[in-house]
Amino acid sequence: MGRRPGEFDLIARHFAPLAGAERVLALGLTDDAAILKQAVGQDLVVTADALVAGVHFLPDDPADLVARKALRVNLSDLAAKGARPLAYLVCLSLPASIDEPWIAAFAAGLGADQAEFGIAMAGGDTTSTPGPLTIAITAIGEVRTGEMRRRAGAQLGDEVWVSGSIGDAALGLRALRGDGMPGLAPAARAFLVDRYRIPRPRLALGLELPGDGIAAMDVSDGLVQDLGHILRLAGCGAVLNLPEIPLSPAASAVIRADAAALDQALSGGDDYELLLVAPPELGAAIQEAGMRATTPVRRIGVLVEGDGVVLRAADGAMRRLARGGWTHF
């Protein structure tokens, strides 16, 4: 722990009530470490993601939403891996401008998500910083031994699936930055902003999917870039059918008014949907998992020889993402 004045009081007042007290035994955050009781037949799954004010969220975003986003981007990784969330640790580097009400709201956001996702705080650290607010979270989940779903293993002919809808968050960020989107209704704008601020980790879908045969990751850096990671591991390319890529009504309205917004939607990031690549014979199981999880899933393309992602429009025209932007060919 660092030396920020009042640090121990802040922890006792706002974070100690979040400390795990059962299987995750964090001792009221009054010790150097927490205990995680192991479960027979389970592997642990660990992941970490850091968020920096001005880089990953806007400095005036509400504190409770910042907390929930920081936690949820990690839970989204666990969802992709088919893991059930168990515990998390949070390192907070706080500039002097952060006051106690902000911290109280931040902790309340964590508390709300702990209740929603059944996860407990296992510890962390608070330090001062002369720089922007920085939040580093490590999340720990578990899966049945040997069943963590990986990015690797996709093959030629496998189909590409995605959950939910793509591009909402990128367009929500654009709205927050004041980049005008002509004709965007207030309710549609609010929907897109909410999608930027509050990821919905697809944990239920992650748990319902078959444990074997699917390559998976979450979409955090944009659909096209993230699919590229799976493709490189597979040594393949992919063709995505543009009309099949799921867009929300709000995103569709933006794209109808401004065709360039489509590229933002497909490469902008912060979707936190699940990207799945699986052989055709698993298609029915994926659709059934989506129904059980009440999470829409959509088949959007197929793995082909080559590399990179090619988009096929409704009229059959193909184009490809080059470094730094889209090019036609």
Added chain:
Amino acid sequence: MGRRPGEFDLIARHFAPLAGAERVLALGLTDDAAILKQAVGQDLVVTADALVAGVHFLPDDPADLVARKALRVNLSDLAAKGARPLAYLVCLSLPASIDEPWIAAFAAGLGADQAEFGIAMAGGDTTSTPGPLTIAITAIGEVRTGEMRRRAGAQLGDEVWVSGSIGDAALGLRALRGDGMPGLAPAARAFLVDRYRIPRPRLALGLELPGDGIAAMDVSDGLVQDLGHILRLAGCGAVLNLPEIPLSPAASAVIRADAAALDQALSGGDDYELLLVAPPELGAAIQEAGMRATTPVRRIGVLVEGDGVVLRAADGAMRRLARGGWTHF
């Protein structure tokens, strides 16, 4: 993962070789998460600490030493808890001034310590930041089920023990800041600076100590402040015998020339020694553990009724630390 240009290349080049490949299975850092295989009869012990340039280390400290310090402050927590290190995750927020040679040296420092301490990288994140370099590490260790050594449980009449020597790091930081220490020989200065830059987590001692009956923590924020945490949990005070507090020859030389340096030594932090509080009947076992671990341990005081820490000088004079500094009484 964030969007720093070249991020994936940097990870592949410098961090992927550090990824665990056996019990900690980090898949070359090409996946969203790593797998931790569980061991029968063990609890996991988790802890996190963040370091900020200019707050916890000096911006021009060598990159490999910054990496090792960031890892070791976490290993020191595991040592206090009696845990064997297993895995760690590192979130790096990098300002634009950090170049690839710096990152290469940072990774080399982590690699050296992985070899020394038998720990594997399980993942992490790199992001850009407009602020100072920030390093947040989560460390995971294990202990036999139910045997994590805690801060709580000390009682009236228990004895206070400390490993190694106290105050070197605080005086080393003073030397680095150019605060003149008259008569300090170059070799002594180098020793103190090294103690500031490279903590020695007392893992061997932590593992050799009896699994039950000892309250323990590591000394990171200064001997007096940290003992205060154990005392509050115990509802006791402590009397420490000043002549018994272990000082290195270098620290002794500084204090002989400047009596005020004693208070810096006792309250300055960054010692990363183990602080143990145990009933007198465990004294022999603690000394034997120190011998087996080849780590000096010293009995420096006793728990008494009251609260806070009182220092007893060689002539019997007593004084107490007040908020913000020492006062006599």
